[in-house]
Amino acid sequence: MPPTDVTALIRTELPRLAGSLRKVGELILEDPAAVTHCSAAELGRRTGTSQATVTRFCRAIGLDSYQHLLIELAQERGRGEASDWGSAEIGPDISPDDGLERVVQVVGSADLRAVQQTIDRVDLDAIERAAQATARARRIDVYGVGGSGAVAQETETRLFRIGCAVRGWTEVHGAVTSAALLTPADVAIGISHSGATRETLEPFELAKERGANTVAITADPRSPLARAADVRLVSSSSETSFRTGSIGARHSVLVLIDCLYVRVAQLSYQRASASLALTDHIAGQHAVKSRRAR
Numbered sequence: 544m545p546p547t548d549v550t551a552l553i554r555t556e557l558p559r560l561a562g563s564l565r566k567v568g569e570l571i572l573e574d575p576a577a578v579t580h581c582s583a584a585e586l587g588r589r590t591g592t593s594q595a596t597v598t599r600f601c602r603a604i605g606l607d608s609y610q611h612l613l614i615e616l617a618q619e620r621g622r623g624e625a626s627d628w629g630s631a632e633i634g635p636d637i638s639p640d641d642g643l644e645r646v647v648q649v650v651g652s653a654d655l656r657a658v659q660q661t662i663d664r665v666d667l668d669a670i671e672r673a674a675q676a677t678a679r680a681r682r683i684d685v686y687g688v689g690g691s692g693a694v695a696q697e698t699e700t701r702l703f704r705i706g707c708a709v710r711g712w713t714e715v716h717g718a719v720t721s722a723a724l725l726t727p728a729d730v731a732i733g734i735s736h737s738g739a740t741r742e743t744l745e746p747f748e749l750a751k752e753r754g755a756n757t758v759a760i761t762a763d764p765r766s767p768l769a770r771a772a773d774v775r776l777v778s779s780s781s782e783t784s785f786r787t788g789s790i791g792a793r794h795s796v797l798v799l800i801d802c803l804y805v806r807v808a809q810l811s812y813q814r815a816s817a818s819l820a821l822t823d824h825i826a827g828q829h830a831v832k833s834r835r836a837r
Contacts (some may be wrong), residue, residue, distance in 0.1 A: 549615035660779035674806035706818035727754035738766020
């Protein structure tokens with residue numbers, strides 16, 4: 544496993560688990576620190592399952608054994624105690640009666656954690672491969688709907704600014720039409736927190752069939768979108784009350800987009816520099832000048 548919080552991994556996998564396996568995951572998330580003092584048999588008793596079920600749970604989330612789970616939980620706790628956002632963590636729950644100060648602390652802490660988790664688990668080779676393909680691409684399609692649609696449009700804005708022929712598609716008919724016209728000289732980027740959104744997966748898979756280089760940005764490395772991709776970039780979520788995974792993950796996804804964008808700019812330095820030089824003045828020219836009081 545890459546260095547990342549195992550609790551984030553469990554939250555990602557939990558929707559796919561059922562019955563007794565789900566009970567094990569829910570208890571671990573409820574009190575990870577207490578679990579580190581439990582044997583597999585004791586955890587099985589606490590969840591009303593069995594030691595064998597606990598072992599199956601560990602394998603279901605990609606760990607070798609229960610001992611591996613305990614090590615990951617201990618390391619996660621150590622990282623939290625050693626980091627600024629860990630020491631400021633006061634829990635993800637926000638009640639209707641909480642004051643604004645607590646809201647700001649919880650939300651800020653959750654976002655910092657998600658960004659740090661994403662940085663800790665980032666696959667540098669994957670970003671490099673995605674950037675190399677994007678920098679030389681004839682065309683770049685970016686697919687995303689809902690919250691991920693906003694990120695797709697932001698990706699378009701950034702890459703377009705440095706001279707890339709890019710389009711962010713947030714409507715499935717247009718996305719599929721564009722995907723059908725791609726070639727091996729092109730790149731398709733699919734953005735989906737779950738990695739299972741049909742409106743994103745459909746054009747993404749078609750783009751792959753057409754021979755385009757495919758890049759998935761998702762919180763679930765074992766999702767259909769990730770499996771269909773040539774390159775996978777994995778984000779972390781920062782859930783709190785009133786913020787589900789897809790909303791909480793937005794900051795960490797943008798970190799990945801920023802890393803990709805900057806690396807593409809480096810790889811296409813002359814084009815990127817010329818494009819920025821030609822457009823830098825536009826925002827300033829459209830700024831409203833303040834009027835001084837007479």
